[in-house]
Amino acid sequence: MSTTTPQAWGRGKLLAILAAALGAGLALLTGMGLFLWQVLADDPPERPVTQDTAPSPVELDEATLPQEGPARREQIADAQMLTVDDPRAYRQGQVAPTVAAPLAVPAPSSTGPVGVPTGYPQTPEGAVAQLAAIDVAVIGAMSVPRTHEIYRSWSTGDADPARWVMTENVTTFLTAAGQSGPTKEAGLVVTATPAAGQVKGSDGHDWVVACVLLELHARLVEEARAAYGHCEAMTWTGDRWVIDTTHPVSPAPSTWPGTELAAQAGWRPWVANHR
Template sequence: MSHVLDSSTTAPLTRRHLIVWLGGVVAGSVVLSVGLGYALVTAFSDAAPAPVAGPALPGVELVRDRIAAAPMLAVADSAGRTPNRAFELPAPVALPVGTRTGAVGVRTGFDRTPLGAVAQLAAIDTHVLSDMSLPGAVETYNAWALPGGVGAGGWSQTANVKSFLTSARQQGEVKDATTFVSVAPAAYQVKGVDGDAWVVACVLFDITARITDVARMGYGTCERMQWTPDGWRIAPGTPPAPAPSTWPGSELSVKAGWLPLTRPTS
């Protein structure tokens, strides 16, 4: 059985604003009224290597492509850094806790459920965005993605790391020792499923970055996830439509369909 769980028909937003904004904030040259500083950064291209479709599987791939491509709520670039706390939030859900440490230090061992796929995606992206290392992003993608995808060079998180390092004026391919980045999953969506072995999982992250100033915002992302004998992996095919980046717990976050997560205890 396959179905789309998000039927919004609005156009998706561009993906790039998260790391551009964070890089600008931590570079710090203009003080905002809320006390956070950020530098106006040079606009960079959204261009990325063309997505590579997975093996042709008539019927199956058509359904999965439709689920992945369905647009999500379009929000302004400022939505991820605008609190506007919601009066009522859905009951929070606890992400499953992984049972072991897998390749490149990523936590794994999650159940064969849609929430297990969400937890695995959260673990993968938390690892990459916390480290802000280009070699680490490439190594993580190669370890956790199935063949037939966009490749490490075309992966959204590789592009995010590269943009952050450039915008924050870092000296090499890894964030400086004085740069602090905290990444925590704050909410999730299951955009769609195809049986019990394929999911488009989405995670909204609460990200804080600091060099001399402190910046914080919400960042939403989605991936195709596929069950294998070794657990959940990033699935091949064209990446899903961009997820809305909203401030966790805001009115717009609720409108966008994000369901709150409790922080894991281990």
């Protein structure tokens, strides 16, 4: 079983969004370190954010992967994706000179547990769509109890929701916002819109590592935006896709949609395939 831990927003991604949205609330983030100051810098970059600032990902070679089973799943889950360390990359970048093939994502046909859209088909694109629906619900609620409820309803086994990467993201955001409880207060609005996706790999018809690139918006006095990439192993259970908690996956690159770096990271523009 893989032991790779997904990377959370904790290195300043959502903190930067929050700081920009709160304006004078920058004081909340005092002491968070040099990296955060780099994230929050208002100075425009001296050069575009391009591939020469980020190591290349490990390529998945279908010919060398086991045909099926646990070994195949572990290799797919563990394979490193594009490493993006430049804090500018999730807010801006050089527009791609070519157009990546779009990812046609199916629409939901029903509503599942805890109000999360579902009814996606048993296809890799359906798994991507289901992960996006889960993420959008978590981010819109920005609530620790709600995140726990969503994770329990949309994952296998009895994994601790407090250890889920999205729970860490929510607690980081609420802490930076100075909220008085485990749920965002009225007036603070956070939304997520799927902008791109990719299928990292699959094993048969019932297991997929799905990835979604979300465009995040935070608003209080002003509005700020950033991108966040998230991957999970998804498994088909009964009549729906759920998160496979036995296979933690390598972190996804967070790159601004439509940029050259996003294309190099494998992100395909999100196209809703309405039925």
